[in-house]
Amino acid sequence: MRRGMACLGLALCLLLAGCAREARPQRRQAVWLDVFDTVTVLTAYTATEEEFARLSEEVHGELLACHRLFDIYNEYEGLNNLHTVNGSAGIAPVRTDARVLDMLEEARAMHDATGGRVNVAMGAVLALWHEARAVAGEDPEHARPPEAAALAEAAAHTDISGVLLDRGAGTVFLADPAMRLDVGAIGKGWAVRSVCERLRGEGVTGVCLSAGGNIATIGARGDGSPWRVAVENPFGGDYAAVLAIGDLAAVTSGSYERFFTVDGVRYHHIIDPETLYPSDRWVSVTVLAEDSALADALSTALFNMDGAEALALAEGMEGVEALLIRPDGTSVETAGFAAFRQGG
Amino acid sequence: MAKRNDALLAAALLLAALLLWGAARLRPGSAAALDVTVTVDGGEAARLPLAEDARLEIVNARGGVNVLVVEGGAARVVGADCPNQVCVRSRPISQEGELIVCLPHGVVIAIERHEGGR
Numbered sequence: 528m529r530r531g532m533a534c535l536g537l538a539l540c541l542l543l544a545g546c547a548r549e550a551r552p553q554r555r556q557a558v559w560l561d562v563f564d565t566v567t568v569l570t571a572y573t574a575t576e577e578e579f580a581r582l583s584e585e586v587h588g589e590l591l592a593c594h595r596l597f598d599i600y601n602e603y604e605g606l607n608n609l610h611t612v613n614g615s616a617g618i619a620p621v622r623t624d625a626r627v628l629d630m631l632e633e634a635r636a637m638h639d640a641t642g643g644r645v646n647v648a649m650g651a652v653l654a655l656w657h658e659a660r661a662v663a664g665e666d667p668e669h670a671r672p673p674e675a676a677a678l679a680e681a682a683a684h685t686d687i688s689g690v691l692l693d694r695g696a697g698t699v700f701l702a703d704p705a706m707r708l709d710v711g712a713i714g715k716g717w718a719v720r721s722v723c724e725r726l727r728g729e730g731v732t733g734v735c736l737s738a739g740g741n742i743a744t745i746g747a748r749g750d751g752s753p754w755r756v757a758v759e760n761p762f763g764g765d766y767a768a769v770l771a772i773g774d775l776a777a778v779t780s781g782s783y784e785r786f787f788t789v790d791g792v793r794y795h796h797i798i799d800p801e802t803l804y805p806s807d808r809w810v811s812v813t814v815l816a817e818d819s820a821l822a823d824a825l826s827t828a829l830f831n832m833d834g835a836e837a838l839a840l841a842e843g844m845e846g847v848e849a850l851l852i853r854p855d856g857t858s859v860e861t862a863g864f865a866a867f868r869q870g871g
Numbered sequence: 872m873a874k875r876n877d878a879l880l881a882a883a884l885l886l887a888a889l890l891l892w893g894a895a896r897l898r899p900g901s902a903a904a905l906d907v908t909v910t911v912d913g914g915e916a917a918r919l920p921l922a923e924d925a926r927l928e929i930v931n932a933r934g935g936v937n938v939l940v941v942e943g944g945a946a947r948v949v950g951a952d953c954p955n956q957v958c959v960r961s962r963p964i965s966q967e968g969e970l971i972v973c974l975p976h977g978v979v980i981a982i983e984r985h986e987g988g989r
Contacts, residue, residue: 556968558910558979566972566979664954664975763960784957 552733552749555579559587562594563715565739572733572749586722586736593718596624597710599650609708613650617704620693627699628692630717633820634710638687641828641840646800648690650707651681656798656805663787670789678803681705685800711796715741716778716823723819743776743819755869761810761852768813768850770867776819780826781811799831806831811852814841815867825849834859902944905967906986909939910979921946921965921982935976946980947971 552572557579559567569586573579595601599609607623615621634647655673663670684705691700701708710717715738723743726734732746735754744754753771760767761783770777782795782805799806812830816822829837829849841849841861848864902922909917911931919925919941927939937951937958947963948971958973964982971980 554968556981556983558970558972558981560913560972560974560977560979564974566970566974568970570968667954763962784955786955 554749557583557587559590562587562590563718563739565715567736567738570735570737571731582726582731582734585725589722589725590718590738593626593714593721596627597630597714597718599707599709609710612699612701613707616701616706620691620696620698620700622696622698625697626721628694628697630710630713630820631690631692631699631708633717634713634824635687635690637713637821637824637828641825641832643687643800644828644831645712645824646685646687647708647710647713648687648706649685649798649800650709651684651705652678652800652803653709653711653798654707655681656794656796659794660785660787660796663789670787672789672794672804675803682803712827713820713824715739716776717820719743719776719823720819740779740781741776741819741823742772742778744772744774746774758811758813758850762856767811767852767858769869770815771869772815772867775815775817775867776822777813777815778819778822778826779811779813780830782806782830783810797827797830801831808833808853809851810854811850812837813850815848815864816844817846821847902965904985905965906983907939907941907946908981908983910981912977918986929976929978931976931978933976935973935978937973937976937978937980939980946982948973948980951976 552574554570554572557569567590569583571579571582573582595603595606596608599613602608602610607621609627612621612623631647638646655677659671659673684703689701689703689706690708691702719736719738719741720743722736723745726745733749734745736743742756747753753773756770756772756777757766758768758770758779759781761781780797782797786793786795795805797806798804809830812826814822814826814829816825825847829841829851832840834851837849837851838859838861841847848861848867850858850860850864852858905921907919907921908915909927909929911929916929917927919927921941921944923941925941929937929939935953938949940947940949945963945965948958948961951958951973953973953975955975958971961971964971967982967984969982972978
């Protein structure tokens with residue numbers, strides 16, 4: 528009789544052990560396609576679905592706010608954003624959100640730190656490429672790169688010192704009527720950092736946020752293991768790298784997803800400020816840094832530099848590592864990059 | 872008395888065995904525990920068991936087409952009429968959390984746990 532009861536007890540324990548699993552934080556995921564014209568994924572370990580829903584809403588809300596402020600294609604009711612600033616070029620300063628001024632100030636610092644290889648004042652040049660890419664998408668028969676003369680003329684209006692920020696008044700003014708801002712090189716990274724700062728401040732942990740190749744993590748996964756971040760292989764096949772990055776940000780800029788083709792020639796979206804054409808030295812650049820806005824801007828800047836200059840700059844920056852992959856499949860990386868690779 | 876104890880023992884062992892078998896079957900990560908979900912323009916359009924082979928043509932509101940194949944416990948996009956073909960070049964997915972996305976078409980294909988199993 529007692530043996531029977533013991534066995535029933537054992538069976539009951541097994542059943543309960545299965546149920547106890549439910550109390551541990553579970554991995555949950557949300558995907559958004561409506562911010563920064565890219566794929567954004569939030570992965571987090573939360574005990575309940577409700578907790579994740581709240582987290583999700585907060586993250587999406589802040590991303591959407593940044594997306595709207597940095598948007599150069601659309602206006603939003605009651606909001607002065609970069610589209611507004613661009614529209615007021617040569618006319619008047621525009622009063623806008625502090626986030627815009629903060630971001631532009633950092634963008635200018637990154638411009639200066641990289642010898643101008645990342646430049647948010649290059650909007651007039653980038654607009655020609657955006658338009659060419661749009662035409663190519665809708666009407667492939669008539670796809671063409673922008674005219675060289677048009678690019679040269681646009682390039683005359685890209686001096687970042689013409690972006691006038693007035694902290695006291697909270698305004699942005701483009702003195703040159705033909706100047707345009709385009710913050711594609713830093714906007715995502717800045718927004719991701721903004722979200723993570725907020726979450727950290729609230730004591731949130733167990734989060735991985737990826738906005739179109741801009742990845743930042745807070746804490747570890749549910750079982751205490753580090754988040755594993757994969758760097759895509761531009762040529763297909765095994766990942767170029769799998770990294771355990773702790774609380775660092777990892778940003779990859781690549782030329783292999785956003786492009787258009789004319790007569791067999793591929794034109795991607797990272798435009799070299801010097802040549803005014805897509806950079807051809809690299810197909811993928813990954814930057815690791817604590818600051819995801821810095822990593823984002825730097826990944827674009829390094830894309831526009833040759834190997835020696837890129838490595839010298841990255842090695843010279845505290846806490847920064849980089850991996851650069853060439854079109855022929857060879858790569859270079861900073862000395863400290865390998866330490867972040869996971870075995871296999 | 873002895874026969875009743877044996878019957879109880881047998882019943883308990885059978886129950887334990889059933890529980891272990893069930894737990895192994897639904898163990899996180901096995902194809903039997905996972906679904907392939909298809910979201911189009913923010914709405915869930917389909918949910919298929921990962922363990923069953925299937926072919927699905929996904930068409931969005933603007934007529935954009937992606938063809939999804941589930942085979943051998945993995946999902947992949949075998950064809951699409953989007954301009955950049957990132958979805959077609961993406962590697963097959965089979966683990967919880969993995970995604971294939973067609974941004975131009977607003978399509979997200981994901982591997983998720985069965986609903987309601989928690």
